[in-house]
């Protein structure tokens with residue numbers, strides 16, 4: 249048996265890489281992980297975590313307004329972006345430290361350098377050192393994709409948004425997906441003028457159409473503007489530092505900040521993959537089999553770099569399955585069925601399983617139950633904002649095949665309800681469950 253410096257060398261200390269490394273180490277492997285930036289990856293450093301904290305911060309705008317209807321004497325309030333930004337960034341520092349400590353506690357060596365694959369068992373580090381490993385794991389994640397338009401360099405991405413020196417008065421967001429709708433909600437609540445510009449005529453492709461329509465309608469009522477079928481032509485920087493954004497089919501918009509939220513590309517460039525014989529697909533994603541193995545036997549990949557499902561909990565499961573299978577003698581595979589997901593827009597939406605459209609195409613005969621209601625908190629607050637819950641049921645088996653909702657706390661409610669959908673429960677099982685009153689979630693067991 250050849251001897252290597254490490255049993256496992258992981259490139260990228262994000263959600264997937266950290267989980268795989270510490271579990272492999274707990275299984276007895278000698279593990280190192282290389283990270284060129286910060287331990288924690290997109291989710292912890294510049295994604296899910298700081299974004300969710302901004303969502304909380306933004307929601308106070310509505311809570312403070314509504315509080316007056318609940319008897320609170322709320323004086324005129326103002327928002328200080330720098331306070332929230334700095335507190336969020338401090339929490340990110342705390343989490344990075346916690347992640348680094350976890351790796352240390354699991355005896356994983358953290359190498360804070362860029363690493364490049366040199367062969368099936370060889371890795372070159374930026375310092376000039378070359379190390380060897382029995383297995384190499386690619387967990388480098390994904391990176392914002394910026395459309396190729398003149399002046400694109402004047403825009404920023406979600407990477408930079410957490411560091412803005414001040415709150416922009418006018419924000420244009422390119423794209424109509426997760427990041428666009430989440431940041432549109434955040435900046436709108438902070439008082440910025442927000443315009444979403446998308447190349448197509450839809451937002452959040454993949455989510456149930458009625459739920460998407462409801463978000464669009466509520467967002468417009470809240471003051472967010474939308475420009476559809478408007479691909480960018482060019483972006484000009486004006487003398488006062490602001491931007492003029494030109495699109496096809498509509499007048500230019502002036503803005504203080506342009507955020508590109510036009511998808512994320514696997515981060516597979518420049519790390520020696522193709523040279524080492526690792527196959528990539530046309531989008532640059534590392535091609536893997538069901539056991540996360542690439543076209544090179546000793547090289548594996550997990551998470552966004554494989555472009556299967558770009559979600560943190562999926563990357564974590566892939567990292568766990570890889571480590572248990574390869575180093576723990578407990579082979580298992582990730583089950584990609586019924587993965588719940590959410591968009592932390594204002595209000596948030598969430599879904600699991602098939603949309604109505606998908607179910608009609610796949611199953612033919614379905615039943616759709618829905619509740620379109622105004623949450624009691626909104627009624628007293630005088631907030632004319634309705635929630636929508638939809639349940640999609642296979643008519644032949646009575647099995648619930650999809651649940652979709654938009655409204656306050658939708659992601660919290662859906663996470664619990666997703667257990668029932670994943671378990672294959674029937675509509676009857678929901679009906680048999682006594683309502684928990686008064687709650688919004690009780691709508692799920694009262695659908696007629």
Ligand code: NDP
Pocket residue numbers: 394395422423424425426427428430446447448449450451452453509510511512557558559589590591592
């Ligand atoms: P999305 O894939 O959600 O949306 C991309 C948007 O950009 C779409 O509206 C798409 O238009 C548009 N678009 C794509 N390519 C181009 C292009 N070349 N030029 C102009 N517009 C383009 O990507 P995001 O960047 O919002 O997020 C990336 C991923 O990160 C998500 O897919 C998700 O997996 C993950 N994420 C998850 C979150 C969560 O779980 N809450 C939060 C944030 C991100 P159209 O489709 O209309 O053609």
